[in-house]
Amino acid sequence: MSASRIAISLFSGAGGLDLGAEQAGYAVAAAVERDHDAAATMEKNFSHLQAPVIQADILDVPTTDILAAAGLSQGQRPDLLIGGPPCTPFSKSGFWLDWKRAGLDPDASLLQAYTRVLAEARPRAFVLENVYALTYNNKASRPAYERLLREIDAAGYDWRAKVMNAADHGVPQARPRLFVIGVPRGERLPEHPDATHGGTWERRASGSVERPHVTAGEALEGLVTxxxxxxxxxxxxxxxxxxxxxxxxxxxxxxxxxxxxxxxxxxxxxxxxxxxxxxxxxxxxxxxxxxxxxxxxxxxxxxxRVAEAKRLFTYPDSFEFVGTRASVQAQLGNSVPPLLARQVIQQITDAAS
Incomplete structure (x- = not known):
């Protein structure tokens, strides 16, 4: 394996977080993703995988299997754990459903799948991404968020959490997401990256005054589709x-x-x-x-068009998605813009240097 830092990926989707990790100097060696098309997209685009993507429900996958898929022997720890548990229970767009507002969505337990792997794999750092509505003070979100943070603490990790707007970091898309980053207790805890761009978002100033947000027109300029x-x-x-x-x-x-x-x-x-x-x-x-x-x-x-959506997420033009148009839309819409992921994970890389 050419990269010295090893990452394992949960809820990988199409690999937006993973691409950012590789751009920040990590090799994604193992991934867990139950969707067939998304797993095929991962396998088509990531050369550091030591085994096929584990296509199974994370609740049924032992941590030892994930570590073995990454080529890590007993006692070896990954350098980085990344993942974005599905955001269905906490997405702002679904709060009109009574059962969501009441916090009854069974997918909420997937946060616990992440913290279970965190506690058992003992990575040297982690990044957890989710919708920013997870931080809302309501029955669906607040108990789940507080439980998540308690479990991170119980696993022996210090953490920082921040809602970041992708547009403030050079992504030509206004996309607010929650990033929780952490390291084993007592080690140097990275900061979230500072905004590199700024402008107006939801009728208020957002980001940095140094450079304006990248526009959709700039992102799509010259693209022939x-x-x-x-x-x-x-x-x-x-x-x-x-x-x-x-x-x-x-x-x-x-x-x-x-x-x-x-x-x-x-x-x-x-x-x-x-x-x-x-x-x-x-x-x-x-x-x-x-x-x-x-x-x-x-x-x-x-x-x-797919090529246009890729530009608006900052995927390379050469990145290949597998599946129907609806499947590709879902893979993109569920993913983390790689440019934003790279900036977050680069902070961890720099802190470890």
Whole structure:
């Protein structure tokens, strides 16, 4: 193996965190991902894997199997543990469901799968990523978050937690995520990276004044793509997109915005309904499973093509995804932008040097 620092990956998805780890000097030697397409994407793009991706439910995978897949013998510790447990129970977009608000989603236990591997594998550092709604003070999120932090402490690790907006770190997408980083108790605890870019996010200043956010127009400039069969909107609202201005959404068709023939009530839909990219701003958050009229859509009045979505997540153009268009959308929408992951993990690399 060419890299000296060994990482193991849980809930790997398509490998956004993993790509950032490799760019920061780690070799991802083992990965656990139960989705077949995402696992195939990992195997296609990561050369340091010592064995095929473990395609199984993490709850059924012993830590010893993960370490063995990484080529680590008994008593050897990985240098880094990374992973983003599925965010279904805590995602802000799902709080309209009573059972989510009550904290009854069984996927919440996947946080405990991460801390179980943390306690048993004893990595020299870890990064856990999740939706920032995990930090909300409600019945679904707060008990789970506090339990997570208690278990990290019980495993013998010091930690820092911070919500970071990807756009503040050079990613052409406004994507707030929670990053918990840590090291064994008593060792030098890294800081989260400082913002490198800044601008307006949710009507307030965000990030650094040194450089403006990277815009969607800048990210997609010069990219030549072929049309995709799934890119055209269909259904009763499809024709409405053409008149929505860049950066606008369904509110264009409201009385409050001065529309002559209002079609929607103010704030009657999700903000992402008929949402269109503005080439002069970062992309809004790209979702894993958007509805048929949920954006962001391209300013050319169509869905984003795969190559365009990759640019907005900072995946290399050469990165290959496996699966149907819906599967690739899910893999992208569930992933961590590699550029952001690299900056977070680079802090760990530098602290260990």
């Amino acid at each position: 072929d049309p995709e069969p799934e890119e055209q909107l269909r259904g009763q609202y499809a024709a409405l997109l053409a008149d929505v201005p860049p950066g606008g959404n369904y509110l264009h068709y409201t009385e409050e915005r001065g529309h002559a023939d209002p079609l929607f009530k103010w704030r009657s839909r999700y903000w992402s309904f008929l949402l269109k990219l503005d080439p002069a701003r970062p992309s809004p958050t790209i979702q894993a499973q958007p509805g048929p009229n949920v954006g962001p859509f391209h300013w050319d009045n169509r869905r984003l």
